[in-house]
Amino acid sequence: MTVTAYLDVHLVPERAAEAYPIVHDTLVATRAFAGNVSVDVWIDDADPAHLVYVERWLSHEAVDSYRAWRRGEGASTEMVPFLAGPPVMTFVTLATDI
Numbered sequence: 717m718t719v720t721a722y723l724d725v726h727l728v729p730e731r732a733a734e735a736y737p738i739v740h741d742t743l744v745a746t747r748a749f750a751g752n753v754s755v756d757v758w759i760d761d762a763d764p765a766h767l768v769y770v771e772r773w774l775s776h777e778a779v780d781s782y783r784a785w786r787r788g789e790g791a792s793t794e795m796v797p798f799l800a801g802p803p804v805m806t807f808v809t810l811a812t813d814i
Contacts, residue, residue, distance in 0.1 A: 718753055719776050721807045723769035726800040732765040735798035739767070742792050746771075749785070751778025765800065779807075 727735050739757060746755050753772035760766035773779045786792065 719773040719779055719807060720810070721769075721771045721773070721779065721805055723771065724804045724806070725767040725769065726803075727765040727767065727798050728800050729763075729765040731798050735795065738794050738798065742795065743769075745790065745792075746782070749778075749782050751775060751781065776807075 743755050743757070746752060751774040753774060754770075755772075756770045758768045758770065760768070771779075773782070
């Protein structure tokens with residue numbers, strides 16, 4: 717069963733457009749990482765500095781491996797100056813019985 721995660725990101729409003737290419741470049745490695753199914757980035761219609769990444773992974777182990785890689789050799793600091801605060805990750809499960 718795949719794992720779905722939402723990453724809620726708030727950018728510094730005046731720098732949002734400048735951050736978009738960095739988001740794209742960073743996600744090239746994410747999309748190529750073993751166990752990644754897909755990553756889509758949604759921009760809030762009312763706030764272009766608010767991004768929601770929708771990530772799909774093959775397993776929680778794949779997510780854990782990716783996050784460990786990002787904390788180590790795959791660390792990316794290019795986005796830090798563009799962040800208005802720490803991103804928030806939420807894992808969700810489809811409720812098929814509701």
